[in-house]
Amino acid sequence: MGITYRHIKGAPLTSAEVDANFEDLDKRLLAIENPKEAPSGVVSIEQQETHIRFLNASGQVLGEIELPMQRFVPKGEWQTTQVYEKGDLVAREAHTWCAVQTHEATEFSADKEQGVWKMFL
Numbered sequence: 214m215g216i217t218y219r220h221i222k223g224a225p226l227t228s229a230e231v232d233a234n235f236e237d238l239d240k241r242l243l244a245i246e247n248p249k250e251a252p253s254g255v256v257s258i259e260q261q262e263t264h265i266r267f268l269n270a271s272g273q274v275l276g277e278i279e280l281p282m283q284r285f286v287p288k289g290e291w292q293t294t295q296v297y298e299k300g301d302l303v304a305r306e307a308h309t310w311c312a313v314q315t316h317e318a319t320e321f322s323a324d325k326e327q328g329v330w331k332m333f334l
Contacts, residue, residue: 285311285333293318302333309334 216237217230226234255267255275263282267275284300291303297312304310305321311333316324324330 291318291321293320297329303330308332 216234217226219226222230254269256270257268259266259268260280263280264277265280266277269275285302286298286300287302288295288297289304291305291310295318296315297303297318298315299312301312302309303312309332310325310330312329313331314329316329318324321330
């Protein structure tokens with residue numbers, strides 16, 4: 214159901230609403246105090262390529278995260294019609310620029326306005 218708040222309702226709560234709030238809170242507390250399943254903690258951690266998996270005693274995956282991996286690939290001078298991948302670095306206008314998304318280069322100023330390049334150095 215959910216809690217009824219007086220400041221959200223904009224008026225005093227009825228006795229039924231107050232009772233419903235207490236019943237809702239009581240159910241939530243009972244669920245915490247008497248869980249249906251005993252929580253099982255992490256007993257092993259394994260890495261598979263760029264992912265880390267957390268497993269419990271029965272081998273069930275409790276969670277998985279992807280490792281942050283930033284790659285920068287120097288591509289030299291910026292060139293029109295070149296396909297650039299996210300993380301590619303180019304030299305242009307006396308700066309180094311990093312592609313923030315995969316795209317085919319058209320005109321540098323237009324690409325820059327569209328936000329596909331961020332100044333790196």
